[in-house]
Amino acid sequence: MANRCQFExxxxxxxxxxxxxxxxxxALGGSENFYSVFESELGLSMPVIHCxxxxxxxxxxxTAGNKNGLLVxxxxxxxxxxxxRNSLPDEVKVKRVEEKLSALGxxxxxxxxxxxxxxxxxxxxxEIIADTLGVEVFRTTVAQQVLVGTYCCFNNQGxxxxxxxxxEELDELANLLQIPLCAGTVNRGSDIIASGxxxxxxxxxxxxxxxxxxxxxxxKIFKLQDKNKQNLEVxxxxxxxxxxx
Amino acid sequence: xxxxKRKQRDYEDDDSEEEEIEQxxxxxxxGDMEEEINxxxxxxxxxxxxxxxxxxxxxxxxxxISFKSSELANIICDQxxxxxxxxxxxxxxxxxxTTILNIGEIKSNAIGEILHYVDAKSQQYNKQHQQLQHILxxxxxxxxxxxxxxxxxxxxxxxxxxxxxxxxINWLQxxxxxxxxxxxxxxxxxxxxxxxxxxxxxxxxxxxSDLNDLIFQKFEDYIFLQKSFVSFRFLSEGSKQTQQVSDxxxxxxxxxxxxxxxxxxxxxxYLAQIVNIEQYVQQ
Numbered sequence: 001m002a003n004r005c006q007f008e009x010x011x012x013x014x015x016x017x018x019x020x021x022x023x024x025x026x027a028l029g030g031s032e033n034f035y036s037v038f039e040s041e042l043g044l045s046m047p048v049i050h051c052x053x054x055x056x057x058x059x060x061x062x063t064a065g066n067k068n069g070l071l072v073x074x075x076x077x078x079x080x081x082x083x084x085r086n087s088l089p090d091e092v093k094v095k096r097v098e099e100k101l102s103a104l105g106x107x108x109x110x111x112x113x114x115x116x117x118x119x120x121x122x123x124x125x126x127e128i129i130a131d132t133l134g135v136e137v138f139r140t141t142v143a144q145q146v147l148v149g150t151y152c153c154f155n156n157q158g159x160x161x162x163x164x165x166x167x168e169e170l171d172e173l174a175n176l177l178q179i180p181l182c183a184g185t186v187n188r189g190s191d192i193i194a195s196g197x198x199x200x201x202x203x204x205x206x207x208x209x210x211x212x213x214x215x216x217x218x219x220k221i222f223k224l225q226d227k228n229k230q231n232l233e234v235x236x237x238x239x240x241x242x243x244x245x
Numbered sequence: 246x247x248x249x250k251r252k253q254r255d256y257e258d259d260d261s262e263e264e265e266i267e268q269x270x271x272x273x274x275x276g277d278m279e280e281e282i283n284x285x286x287x288x289x290x291x292x293x294x295x296x297x298x299x300x301x302x303x304x305x306x307x308x309x310i311s312f313k314s315s316e317l318a319n320i321i322c323d324q325x326x327x328x329x330x331x332x333x334x335x336x337x338x339x340x341x342x343t344t345i346l347n348i349g350e351i352k353s354n355a356i357g358e359i360l361h362y363v364d365a366k367s368q369q370y371n372k373q374h375q376q377l378q379h380i381l382x383x384x385x386x387x388x389x390x391x392x393x394x395x396x397x398x399x400x401x402x403x404x405x406x407x408x409x410x411x412x413x414i415n416w417l418q419x420x421x422x423x424x425x426x427x428x429x430x431x432x433x434x435x436x437x438x439x440x441x442x443x444x445x446x447x448x449x450x451x452x453x454s455d456l457n458d459l460i461f462q463k464f465e466d467y468i469f470l471q472k473s474f475v476s477f478r479f480l481s482e483g484s485k486q487t488q489q490v491s492d493x494x495x496x497x498x499x500x501x502x503x504x505x506x507x508x509x510x511x512x513x514x515y516l517a518q519i520v521n522i523e524q525y526v527q528q
Contacts, residue, residue, distance in 0.1 A: 009304045009314050031311060190297060209300075209315050 011207025027057035064108035069132035073102035298339035341394025349385030476508035
């Protein structure tokens with residue numbers, strides 16, 4: 001299910017939170033509304049951890065992670081790192097990365113199996129990503145943008161990319177990632193996909209401005225719909241095709 | 246209908262909806278060479294494509310308190326007859342804008358929330374609360390004056406933004422005198438200011454409400470405040486919140502204290518003070 005929410009009037013959910021299949025990070029200082037939306041949807045299965053990185057709240061754009069691990073930038077203080085490590089499940093490896101491009105969330109887009117990274121990331125960082133997150137790493141661009149982490153967002157079932165991505169690029173990326181991809185927008189036409197949307201295999205959260213068309217696209221491509229609803233749709237489609245025949 | 250009227254306006258150069266002002270801006274490198282970069286700014290009428298930029302500016306309007314900012318941004322973008330945006334040619338990004346909304350005419354939850362906020366803060370902090378309440382009882386005579394921009398926008402552009410508002414009002418008075426925006430008496434302004442966090446200085450000064458003590462984010466607030474009818478300020482809640490996050494990073498109290506400032510100014514005083522803005526910029 002895709003849910004709409006806001007962090008202190010901002011529709012940029014992906015800036016203030018990070019969602020994976022085994023944990024969720026949220027920034028400090030938001031209203032209770034924001035946290036309650038997450039907690040009610042994710043339930044008790046997943047820890048929702050309040051934290052900050054380098055004294056800032058833009059944790060979604062600074063960190064990159066999946067169910068296997070979490071990477072934080074060198075701006076993260078020892079105290080913050082300790083707090084995150086203590087709050088995360090034991091299986092999740094946390095690593096601080098010494099990298100010039102410190103906004104890891106903007107440079108890395110990943111699910112539990114594959115990661116796309118910024119073309120200029122260090123070789124050492126690439127190895128850390130492969131090791132900590134347990135993923136296959138590809139250096140690529142999305143719609144001629146190097147900030148892959150900003151302009152695309154994917155889970156293990158599907159992905160959403162920048163609206164100006166060409167069909168050839170879509171095919172190429174879909175091949176790399178082995179999941180279906182779709183070009184689209186969030187938050188009423190914003191092309192900064194990852195800042196407006198966080199998603200894992202069971203839930204997605206997007207800004208309040210997201211239109212119902214955008215939500216429909218998101219639910220379809222990330223396969224978040226109810227199984228019953230999906231079956232119903234298939235049935236309706238089949239009936240319509242029969243009538244046309 | 247109002248959009249057609251807009252197109253009929255006479256501009257000096259042509260009948261487009263835009264005015265182009267070339268502002269050569271000098272930027273100095275820290276190195277030996279002086280580099281001059283020419284930037285062209287364009288003044289535009291509000292339109293829906295600017296929604297995202299406007300929304301970004303409006304988000305912090307009530308210091309982080311959640312309110313229907315999307316609705317407000319929509320209203321601003323739709324009000325073509327009064328309002329000016331500064332941007333660049335062919336781009337939907339807006340660097341700053343001014344507009345006035347008639348709070349009595351517009352039926353919106355966002356306006357209701359803003360008025361509720363002003364009323365609550367006024368009850369708490371305003372010595373002239375009765376006067377403010379009295380004026381707000383005739384909401385059709387009060388305009389919400391929204392004036393937001395990026396921090397470092399070239400000051401030469403500011404007088405133009407305000408002048409455009411005056412021209413818009415004059416135009417409306419000629420073309421559509423029944424428009425609610427032509428009958429405003431007061432403008433309500435919600436803005437920000439700062440004060441140096443210097444404990445020593447504060448104990449020495451007798452009066453802490455001196456305008457000259459305050460540091461204004463938008464310099465024209467200083468000019469308007471001199472003619473304001475009712476004004477009050479209070480400590481910004483937002484600054485307390487962000488301090489929670491970064492407190493452990495700070496070793497000492499530094500920086501400035503952020504205040505929220507709310508004031509009422511009569512429309513005629515506002516229009517008269519615009520001249521002073523130009524003089525201020527030229528200094």
